[in-house]
Amino acid sequence: MTQIAKVHAREILDSRGNPTLEAEVTLADGSFGRAMVPSGASTGTKEAVELRDGDKTRYLGKGVRQAVENVNTAIAKALEGFDAADQAGLDRRLIDLDGTENKGRLGANALLGVSLANAHAVAASRRLPLWQSLIEVDAAIRGAAAPASGTPARPSVAGRSQAQPLPIGQRPSAPALPVPMMNIINGGAHADNNVDLQEFMILPVGMDSFSEALRAGTEVFHALKSVLKGHGLSTAVGDEGGFAPDLRSNEEALETILEAIGKAGYKAGEDILLGLDVASSEFFDNGKYNLTGEGKRLTPDQFVDFLGNWCAQYPIITIEDGMAEDDWSGWKQLTEALGNKVQLVGDDLFVTNPKIFREGIERGVGNAILIKVNQIGTLTETLEAIAMADANRYAAVVSHRSGETEDTTIADIAVATSATQIKTGSLSRSDRVAKYNQLLRIEEQLALMNPGAAAKYAGRSAFVSLNK
Template sequence: MTAIENIKGRRVWDSRGNPTIEVEITLENGKLGRAIAPAGASRGTREAIDLRDGGKHLRGMDVQKALHHLNHQIAPEFVGKNIEDQADLDQLLLQLDPSPLKSKLGGNAMVATSLAFLHASAANLDQPLWQRVSKLYGRTPSLPLPEIQIFGGGAHAGRRVDIQDFMVMVPGAKSFDEVMEITNEIYFAAGDLMKAKGQLAGVADEGGWWPNFDSNEEALETLVRAIEKAGEKPGDRVVISLDVAASEFGKDGQYKLALEDRDLSSAQLIELLGQWIADYPIASIEDPLGEDDPEGMIEFTKRFGDRVQIIGDDFLVTNAKLVKDAQQMGACNAVLIKVNQAGTVSEAIAAFEAASQQGWQSIVSARSGETEDVSISRLAVGLGAGQLKVGSFTRSERMAKWNEVLRIQDQLGAGAFVQGAPLHNTFWAQKGQ
């Protein structure tokens, strides 16, 4: 047994310039564990609360309330506790705040603490975090297939286009390095195309190009042309992935495409997305329908689940029960894993395991408000999750996470890269790749 000697919370700052929480845990042997809470702009209504102070100071975004809870309610309860059992530590956290959305202490305080437990336990054993995760949860580590944003949209770009993320995946690459090279070419080709049309207007929250388009289809067309300009054949080594984030522009089965001033029913949105699937090399779609539209999600999965990966994000909020419910309903066939969405590492792992038990794929994901913390890269590798989504190809809080996988590649070897294996139930598989 190795006991926790001290827990300290501090205010730090995220990639959007907002305050967030860092937790530092010191063990009795002097080893340290440290983690930072990310923050999302597009948030499901059932995910853990990002507790903010409100009021005018720092636009209401300060975290002094959550920090006070951390330093005065959470920290004293854990001094002297054994760092070796993540499940027990997380369970005590949940006993301190049993509210469904972590509204008492704040999901931001809780997730930073839970991740710091994991870091400290790895440090205690002199193991890299990915190895600690692999051994703790009995998983075979692997290098994940990246999902990388080229154009940002939705809540990440002032809702300039309705679709939140236009991304590429390179399941045909032979190594993680090759994914980075190909994505580099596509990313800057997209910027060149926008510059040539006078549409280059900077970058969105996660580093993708600002979407200066007249329609959502124009973004898709430009992405296809960027893939071609990079010397690739769309649908060959490179495929497209979308995060629709439909809850951001839909309610009660009715959807408003503001860019095009179009009102769509659930059935009409399904038809529109189905047409895109037919017209473009799309292998993955996240949240195609709203979190309050289970009938629409079931219908979409019924029609397109044998062709594309259908990811639940706001629809499932990294919740094991919601994953199991969706499996029974026939909604989605993959889950996005965001630790801060659940609130603790153990709850996120439970959602991951619920998905895995039924053959679903998992995508470990960052948030739009990120930091230099690279925990999720290590989690994705250690769990053998298969896929990782951290944003775009620029901005250091994003590249830090891609670069961490490259460092781990030096330890695991390039042969640990999953290539297109996680896309077994998609467009990619149907091409016979």
């Protein structure tokens, strides 16, 4: 019996010591699910609203008691007796109950916590790993479970008819483990240093398995620590577990990482590729991109050239938020200049919102979307955004937030949807490593399900559409 018997929430702490919401869903058969909601530091203006109390005398105004109260009263009452197996229906009920475009009345953090906890409870009831249970949820959203002939089509969360789904291609026959995008040098809003760009990442694509890719990334991380010490630089870490040295320029971060890759015994451009999260909305002002650490103030044209020169000089395969979220013309220029060579990921631009993402697709900007569950606020809408990416040949990168918890749901989402990449921080801080450890468990489960065959790892195939 998958009817909901109880919904409960509480206030807990995230990895930055800020309050966040934890939700629990209990079913009539005793099955139980729990989820914790992440929080971002660098946020897009169009993200769903994270409800905070604003009481400066308590947690500096960042408490979430109102969101918790909303779960324990209005949401709990609305979901009592609801069939938890109907994830899309549950998420629709949550959205309708909130009644706002940005989920600002009850709070996206309240809705998301319950939505994810529900998925965990259903998986427990079915005695399946979460990723395996989510495969069926994902298939239904992709239109595989359209209503029978003569049955009225039920609107999906994004307003599409399930009887007329987006033209989505076949999912891979077996789930694949994603390429980890490991943020090993932090800057921007994630660190207190002179580096303007927010993240410098490594992507171990040349390995045959996720576990070997994780080992390679870990060895480079430790080699980088040694390199930084050798240069007399700090090895303190930022919000996402990467190092936050006070480097002389953004380019020095790339050079230092290349040195660490070599020191660890790997080849940059073959075994390991590089990635950037520019987070350019953070330094876009009055039509210019202000690289304060380098004393540069660049027009959109100049900034496109700046990034293009880096891509020609370094083995960069992915750039996130290369242009500001409101600089649509700049995004178009960047896509035309680099879109067939480099993955261009929209984070602040698309905010995991199917409606906004559709506009980006129609405008022809970017070629990938970053998927953050708390940007949109329900599991169904998250899966719809991934499905839309697949339908339009955009890559989907499942991502954490800078304020995280020990929750590992995003690892299961990445595998269930066969997303080719996951972005979940560096190789330190247990809130980041927890996701990598969950992927190791899933890799083992997949291998046990197919004796004699290793679990598939996306590796270089994640970027087959690019000419680099």
